[in-house]
Amino acid sequence: MTRRPNLAVVGATGAVGEVLLGLLSLRQDIWGEVRLVASPRSAGRTPVVRGEPVEVVPLAEEAFAGIDVAVFAVPDAVSAQWAPIAAAKGIVVVDDSAAFRTAGDVPLVVPEVNAAALRIRPRGIVASPAGTTLALVAAVGALHAEYGLEQLVVATYQAASGEGREGMAALRDQTALVAGTEVGRQTGDLRAVIADEGPFAAPLALNAVPWTGGLCEGGWSAQELGLRDEARKILGLPALRVSATCVRIPVVRTHALAVHARFEREVSQEHAQDILRETPGVVLYDDPAAGEFPTPNDAVGTDPVWAGRVRRALDEPDALDLFLCGDNLRKGAALNLLQIAELVAGELSAGSPEGS
Amino acid sequence: MTRRPNLAVVGATGAVGEVLLGLLSLRQDIWGEVRLVASPRSAGRTPVVRGEPVEVVPLAEEAFAGIDVAVFAVPDAVSAQWAPIAAAKGIVVVDDSAAFRTAGDVPLVVPEVNAAALRIRPRGIVASPAGTTLALVAAVGALHAEYGLEQLVVATYQAASGEGREGMAALRDQTALVAGTEVGRQTGDLRAVIADEGPFAAPLALNAVPWTGGLCEGGWSAQELGLRDEARKILGLPALRVSATCVRIPVVRTHALAVHARFEREVSQEHAQDILRETPGVVLYDDPAAGEFPTPNDAVGTDPVWAGRVRRALDEPDALDLFLCGDNLRKGAALNLLQIAELVAGELSAGSPEGS
Secondary structure: OOOOOOEEEEOOOOHHHHHHHHHHHHOOOOOOOEEEEEOHHHOOOOOEEOOEEOOEEEOOHHHHOOOOEEEEOOOHHHHHHHHHHHHHOOOEEEEOOOOOOOOOOOOEOOHHHHHHHHHOOOOOEEEOOOHHHHHHHHHHHHHHHHHOEEEEEEEEEEOHHHHHHHHHHHHHHHHHHHHOOOOOOOOOOHHHHOOOOOOOOOOOOOOOEOOOOOEOHHHOEHHHHHHHHHHHHHHOOOOOEEEEEOOEOOOOOOEEEEEEEEEOOOOOHHHHHHHHHOOOOEEEOOEHHHOEOOOHHHHOOOOOEEEEEEEEOOOOOOEEEEEEEEOOOHHHHHHHHHHHHHHHHHHHHOOOOOOO | OOOOOOEEEEOOOOHHHHHHHHHHHHOOOOOOOEEEEEOHHHOOOOOEEOOEEOOEEEOOHHHHOOOOEEEEOOOHHHHHHHHHHHHHOOOEEEEOOOOOOOOOOOOEOOHHHHHHHHHOOOOOEEEOOOHHHHHHHHHHHHHHHHHOEEEEEEEEEEOHHHHHHHHHHHHHHHHHHHHOOOOOOOOOOHHHHOOOOOOOOOOOOOOOEOOOOOEOHHHOEHHHHHHHHHHHHHHOOOOOEEEEEOOEOOOOOOEEEEEEEEEOOOOOHHHHHHHHHOOOOEEEOOEHHHOEOOOHHHHOOOOOEEEEEEEEOOOOOOEEEEEEEEOOOHHHHHHHHHHHHHHHHHHHHOOOOOOO
């Protein structure tokens, strides 16, 4: 291919889409046309991309004409329907939904960890993991390379924007409702003030909701099983022991995770900190004596996963405890999608046989 | 003793004290005088106890004259100074601070779990554990009796009121500040809007702060080590493996915990649920299909620890994952103090030799 590849952004007006368009203006410009695709409801809007307004076209077969790479940042059901349609046209689809993440014939890619997996994509679809998985494997993958990972116990602190614009609006509205009330002071039932839970399973403002995703066997949520399946797939450890409890908290943006990781070999706090300091895509922010530990607010709008609170378990010389924060809209979604799309574009430009 | 014992409430005007006075009006009235003690700043106030206004007296030697049992709900340093003074007068002190929790000659008591420990108190002081520990051992203690506990991995979701009235006021003020701003929508630095972090290590509204308590060796926080030491002491398991990450989240009241518990024997989800259903002081709220899982808001103002999300670990037949919520001001502090004080009062009335 001698021309620049053409990119479609499907879901261009959503929470992830908006961040992705912003990144397109910041990163090296390798694309020919950038076409914006969204639901018919959003068609006709003109977001600015690379300094120019671009009209949003409705999601339909025609929207894919002439496109080489399509990134999808849409709900699972929309991806499940439309990604195969685009792929059938020879387009490489990079999908952010959960629809294909655990499919055996779809690679699940974090470029810093398993870029090579990208090359084998029999269905023409590449998946990007959940934001929680992404923060987890970015940090733990590097430690695995050194120590050999055996087990993960994870508790998440997930942001409202994991439920897209609807989640962000719901938390904003709920926060405004409770800010001035007695409920916001100490007691009383949030449910009496918050009539609309939005996309959450219970009121989220001034609360924590230990439920994300659908119900699976054994009382697990779909996101908890997804975290286990995705981490195993990306790290190439099909028998890795993983227990996760996924909890939504009243944060607008950036997922956080408390991680207990057990390895084959003895670990040291300082060496683990050194590894994380040198890991691409990870920033070590870990000096509690100086008030340095990552909070979600620190990571908002930044590319890397922030790692801190690195401790060797007191009762297990082969285990580490740490705390991670990653912007779920940026590296947790938009940036990872774009990084994968850029790698694919590089292949196409190089005339690789997978290029269509 | 033929008369009713006299009770002093030291810290009567604080966040825990206020809840304790409310409980005194609700529970069976076994007390003679109830004397309210606080800092000179709060002296002269007249909170209502058992239907009558009672004037608050300043903390001084005279405040303990004629008292049989004193509950302390004050900062660590105040307890460290005044609890021994009261105990030297023959008063049994029931202390909520961290000052004596891990002392070898001070029992640490949760009546439902280890009431017998109360009997041996050479210093005349009995300690009540941190609210996080309390929720943890109330639920896990019962599972330990059946399965034999070997390891705990805990991540906490702690409420602002763990820092007393000051913490509650700070979260309220911070929430009001961010509710209407762009920060409350999606992006931007909370630090630009929240100039005063209050007693927290970073802005708490719309954020999560993975730091509670002072810095200890190895990067651990004092509360993380406290959770380990206190759980070991109450459960009588000095070699129990414990890893904890303590995180403050923007909730006013009620601590929550994600717990991974590994046992000596194989567990079953249903049997574990049955055990928790029958455990005194615990309510099982665990039917995700019906939308039932505990959130902090559900537990506010209630006595029990709420347990839910009980799952058998998929990769460890001897481990359970669960989620716990307990009102940190009520059972997590005021109620446990009062339960211990009532047990002591029972001893005194029965003319036990420990009675002074």
